[in-house]
Amino acid sequence: MNFVTPEIAWAPLTPILIVLGAAAAAVLIEAFIKTPATRRLVQLTVTIGALAVALGMVVVQWVGLGDSAGTVVMTGKITVDAQSLAWQAMLLVFGILAALLFAARTADGEESFTSLGSVPPGSTEERLARRAGLQVTEVYALLLFAVGGMMLFTCITDLIFLFVALELFSLPLYIMVALARRRRLLSQEAALKYFLLGAFSSAIYLFGAALVYGSTTQIDMESIGIAIDFIPSNDAMLLAGAVMVVVGLMFKIGAVPFHSWVPDVYQGAPTPVTAFMGAATKAAATAALVRVMYLAFYPLEWELSWMFWAVAIASMVVGTVVALVQTDVKRMLAYSAVAHAGFILVAFAGLTPEALTALPFYLLTYGLATIGSFAVISQVRERAEDGGVAAEAVRLGQWAGLGRRSPLLAGAMALFLLSFAGIPLTAGFIGKFEVFSAAVAGGAWPLVLIAVLASAVAAFFYVRLIVLMFFTDVPEGAQDTVAVENDLLTRIVIIVTAAATVLLGIVPSGVLNVLQDAAVFLVSAG
Amino acid sequence: MFPFLTVLIVLPVLGAAVLWALPASARPKARQIALGVTVIEAVLFAVMALQFDTADAGAIQFSETHAWIPQIGASWALGVSGLGLLMIALAVILVPLAMLAGWRDETDPVRQRNYMALVLLSQAFMVGIFAARDVFLFYVLFEAMLVPLYFLIGGFGGAQRRYAAVKFLLYSLVGGLIMLVAVVALYFVGPGGEQAFLIDNLSTLDASATTERLLFLGFFLAFAIKAPMVPVHTWLPTVAEEAPVGTTALLVAVLDKIGTFGMITLCLVMFPDAAQWAAPVIIVFAVISVIYGALLAIGQRNMLRLVAFTSVSHFGVMILGIFVFQATAMEGAALYMFNHGLSTAALFFLVGFLIKRTGSADMSDYGGLQKVVPVFAGAFLIVGMSAAALPGLSPFVSEIMVFIGAYPVAKAAVIVSAISVVLAALYILLTYKKVFTGPPRPELQDTKDLSLREKLVAWPLIVAMLVLGFVPGLAIDYVSAPAADVVAHVELEEANA
Incomplete structure (x- = not known):
């Protein structure tokens, strides 16, 4: 057997290499800098610096793209094209915002992460670690690995490579989910659940890829797409394989019936991690699903459409209906995320070219609102008996009257909720409009009709929180149980996401223009 | 420009x-x-x-x-x-x-x-x-x-x-x-x-x-x-x-x-063709709105709900005027949109002033206010009669234009809807009777008449309705051409079809 050394054009991978290189450096920093305070500062600087430089490099590549669709980095394996650059830029923005949230502290100097991940919750060791001022600064390295993996995920054109990248960004997420400072048991339970279900779905994905290979004898997406034309479309092995590959990706998007991890993880993970996952994992998984569907499985569009319809409808219905009865803000947003997974899948109807603009735009607007809303959640805390600040106040009732006490914070939250609900003049509306146009262009207007009805129901629970914040009078004495934090880094994130949500709602044409140029894949075999 | x-x-x-x-x-x-x-x-x-x-x-x-x-x-x-x-x-x-x-x-x-x-x-x-x-x-x-x-x-x-x-x-x-x-x-x-x-x-x-x-x-x-x-x-x-x-x-x-x-x-x-296709059903619902709104208005004790239901009735008239596709009726409907705005706003404002005085929207809590607050009572009567489309006040012109314009093509609808004029007189006069006539209630003796601020709100609207009631041309000049154009557009599509 002959092994040929693959030819790799490294240059287009620069942004990803910067991020992964910084991740490796962050591990070393962890080992060599002893003082926690210095370490945190260095880690934060390295993380944000690397992400920002990578973002700059992505922009440079975008500009350098000119009329070409992109570069093949490794034939059949990795292609950096306009579409993947758009997703990479989005992921980097989410990464920077998340890093700021990771570094946020309460007025008492408390971070969102546990002081020592390896000790059991509530143990003496944990108390000692907290008193010693220990900090888990590994989260920055983990964040960088996750972002790097996700970026790679968006430009891979090979089903096995895709699996490697999937694991590369999933493993750091599993760990980060378990590191909450408060309510650690919940956090560890969520991490275990996420890990087990994630492993399960990875296995399904891998099995599917193997079946597709068995049927087409191809493993890179373009060749699969070509090979399918020569295979009878009722080939059971091919169909089963394609369905399983798609299921593996839908799991990461969090669509029904592969959503059972979503509420637990959203609730249990440290809030900054939830914000990052909610925005970035969904975006990365959607990017990969787009590539798989448009490059490999487009000849099976008709055969797979029942699945997309069923999953989309189930996600929208289950997400909105179950969200109606939630009493925990994070779980409510988790089910809203499930419903949004349904809206995302609506755009896949007909695999229209419009969807290639609509999906990145939708994920961008959704991600900004998600990061913003979880940033707000991280600021609303319970007040401990000794007057200090305790865990986040996530029961809906605790949000009553927030609009009176902190009108700006509550106003920002209301803005994000309106954007989720798709009310015009917020970014969410343009996103929904784009997605619905893509679906109508694909001939799926009944799906769009269901989607708008789901939106109307969904508006009900978003609005319920607004009612609580602004119109509900707080009973005397209840004021003292909730404290509102005022962390600078979190404020920056909230201001940036809120401003972007408004701007993308009123003048979206600049970003839409860019994304329209990004609606191109580089296809090597003409 | x-x-x-x-x-x-x-x-x-x-x-x-x-x-x-x-x-x-x-x-x-x-x-x-x-x-x-x-x-x-x-x-x-x-x-x-x-x-x-x-x-x-x-x-x-x-x-x-x-x-x-x-x-x-x-x-x-x-x-x-x-x-x-x-x-x-x-x-x-x-x-x-x-x-x-x-x-x-x-x-x-x-x-x-x-x-x-x-x-x-x-x-x-x-x-x-x-x-x-x-x-x-x-x-x-x-x-x-x-x-x-x-x-x-x-x-x-x-x-x-x-x-x-x-x-x-x-x-x-x-x-x-x-x-x-x-x-x-x-x-x-x-x-x-x-x-x-x-x-x-x-x-x-x-x-x-x-x-x-x-x-x-x-x-x-x-x-x-x-x-x-x-x-x-x-x-x-x-x-x-x-x-x-x-x-x-x-x-x-x-x-x-x-x-x-x-x-x-x-x-x-x-969608002119589709509008014509749907018009018969819409007209039926419009007529139902006209009568049902008026009947419910008669049955209300809460004055705010009453005014709301009168509006349901009046909107029925407008929709009837729109969907018969006759120039005069369309003109009337367009005019009515403006006049109804003046009349209903005035009615809501006055009811609001009344509620501010006593805290109750229930008309059975009132009685005999005519003698205590004569100016208020007068204003209320004029505004109320405008809602009932009394000649001399602007809503009358628009309502009559809708009915006359619609009659040639939708006789039954117009005849049934015209009953609402009687019903309107009924709900307005019954309200007036309960609130303003009869012996003044002792607890309402100190009720104040319209203040300067309240007059500033009410008089302009009343004057506008009177002026447009007697010189409707001032407003009709604005709506007749747009109304005729829309009707012509619908007819043209019909001719093409």
Whole structure:
């Protein structure tokens, strides 16, 4: 057997290499800098610096793209094209915002992460670690690995490579989910659940890829797409394989019936991690699903459409209906995320070219609102008996009257909720409009009709929180149980996401223009 | 040319922004600032209206067209025909009056500031919607307007205001989102491109009959909910009962006109065939609204609910006038939209003043007020009779035009609807009798008559109704050409079909 050394054009991978290189450096920093305070500062600087430089490099590549669709980095394996650059830029923005949230502290100097991940919750060791001022600064390295993996995920054109990248960004997420400072048991339970279900779905994905290979004898997406034309479309092995590959990706998007991890993880993970996952994992998984569907499985569009319809409808219905009865803000947003997974899948109807603009735009607007809303959640805390600040106040009732006490914070939250609900003049509306146009262009207007009805129901629970914040009078004495934090880094994130949500709602044409140029894949075999 | 319409939209938004940015020390002046902004707005509008060419009232004037989101075919396109101008006039006149009417409703400066700022925002949306010449822009404003309204209803008013706000929002959202599907589909049915949503480009759609009918229904449902038409009217009485009267007056007098305005300028223009196809059913529902609204009004003891139901009845008349496709009836309906705005707003304001005095909206808590507050009683009688379409007051002209215009093509509908005139006299006079006649109740002896501020609110409206009652031509000049154009457009399509 002959092994040929693959030819790799490294240059287009620069942004990803910067991020992964910084991740490796962050591990070393962890080992060599002893003082926690210095370490945190260095880690934060390295993380944000690397992400920002990578973002700059992505922009440079975008500009350098000119009329070409992109570069093949490794034939059949990795292609950096306009579409993947758009997703990479989005992921980097989410990464920077998340890093700021990771570094946020309460007025008492408390971070969102546990002081020592390896000790059991509530143990003496944990108390000692907290008193010693220990900090888990590994989260920055983990964040960088996750972002790097996700970026790679968006430009891979090979089903096995895709699996490697999937694991590369999933493993750091599993760990980060378990590191909450408060309510650690919940956090560890969520991490275990996420890990087990994630492993399960990875296995399904891998099995599917193997079946597709068995049927087409191809493993890179373009060749699969070509090979399918020569295979009878009722080939059971091919169909089963394609369905399983798609299921593996839908799991990461969090669509029904592969959503059972979503509420637990959203609730249990440290809030900054939830914000990052909610925005970035969904975006990365959607990017990969787009590539798989448009490059490999487009000849099976008709055969797979029942699945997309069923999953989309189930996600929208289950997400909105179950969200109606939630009493925990994070779980409510988790089910809203499930419903949004349904809206995302609506755009896949007909695999229209419009969807290639609509999906990145939708994920961008959704991600900004998600990061913003979880940033707000991280600021609303319970007040401990000794007057200090305790865990986040996530029961809906605790949000009553927030609009009176902190009108700006509550106003920002209301803005994000309106954007989720798709009310015009917020970014969410343009996103929904784009997605619905893509679906109508694909001939799926009944799906769009269901989607708008789901939106109307969904508006009900978003609005319920607004009612609580602004119109509900707080009973005397209840004021003292909730404290509102005022962390600078979190404020920056909230201001940036809120401003972007408004701007993308009123003048979206600049970003839409860019994304329209990004609606191109580089296809090597003409 | 000076971009009047854009400025008329932007000015109140800036006003609201200024109010929210006010330092705490200046907050007690928020009301004055807000009123000042609306006065500037009114002056600006007057300057614009004077430049309007009434000889060519059917044409779109003061046009502005700029690319907004070319990727999805949306433009910032504004312009008004005579009809749009009248509707904007309504918004510009009634907003300052509503502010004056609710001048003392709130005592807390922060809440006062919030109320005024939200009213200003709503004014911007009202003007924008009546001026929009792009379906996408229309839709965006139509839906986004729900946000300030929702806060206005839910944040200020009666005990059940939260319930009322949510009911209002959900009704409007369902209608609006179904309209969204139609808007999306319109892009693919219409010419597409960077100006896909300009109404002017959509007046000759080339769609199959089924598509056109579905699209028509998508738009019509949203407008019927807004208008409000039986059976999707039930949000209105709830809101009227709970919201402060200033809000309700704006809602019924101006915002609900968006429903009928949309029917004329969007439904009939874009889907004339489908409109004709649906007209018989719509007329039936319109007649049901007319009678049912009037009958329910008679049965109300709560005066706010009563006025709300009279509006359901009157909107039925307008919709009847629109969907018979006769020039005179259409003219009457368009005119009625304006006159009903004056009359209902005045009625809501007066009922609101009455409730402020005693705290009760229930008419059985009143009696014999005629002798205690004669001016108030007189004003109430005139305004009430305008709602009952008494000759000499402007609503009469419009109602009679609808009935006369519709009679040749929809005899039965007109005959049945005409009963509402009798019913209207009944509900107004019964209310007047219960509240104002008979022996004065001892606990009401000290009730004060209309104050100067209240007179400032009521008299302009009463004078306007009297003037337009005797010289209706002043307003008809603005609507006759647009109405005739729409009818001609529908007939032309019929001839082509």
